[in-house]
Amino acid sequence: EKLTSGGITSRGFNEAPPTKASEGASAGEVSRYATSVYAIVLRNHPRHDGRRGNLKIQFVIGQNGEVASASINTSSGNANLDQKAIIALRTMRFSPPPPGLTEAQRTYLTTFNFR
Numbered sequence: 001e002k003l004t005s006g007g008i009t010s011r012g013f014n015e016a017p018p019t020k021a022s023e024g025a026s027a028g029e030v031s032r033y034a035t036s037v038y039a040i041v042l043r044n045h046p047r048h049d050g051r052r053g054n055l056k057i058q059f060v061i062g063q064n065g066e067v068a069s070a071s072i073n074t075s076s077g078n079a080n081l082d083q084k085a086i087i088a089l090r091t092m093r094f095s096p097p098p099p100g101l102t103e104a105q106r107t108y109l110t111t112f113n114f115r
Helices: 027-043 079-091
Strands: 003-010 053-061 067-074 107-114
Touching: 027 107, 053 079, 067 079, 079 107
Parallel strands: none
Antiparallel strands: 003 107, 053 067, 053 107
């Protein structure tokens, strides 16, 4: 039984960095926070029952560090695997994001590979 996370990307990661501190978080802050999110997702991936599949989940981290929303972007084709991944992601706790991160910068897309 093996599960790997295929990576994580921030929807807002490619946004232009702010020109003033009050406009939002810097590109470095966005990158560091995305790295910490990725590490938590890798450490807390869901177990599966031997079924195989790959799925992508888009999720938003709220200001308090909890998952504010999560949805299947690409299904594994198995509703049970999809549901396990969503439940696992919703129970993960992240550090609160740095001040100034926009919702786009707190929106991530991750891939779970159940093998």
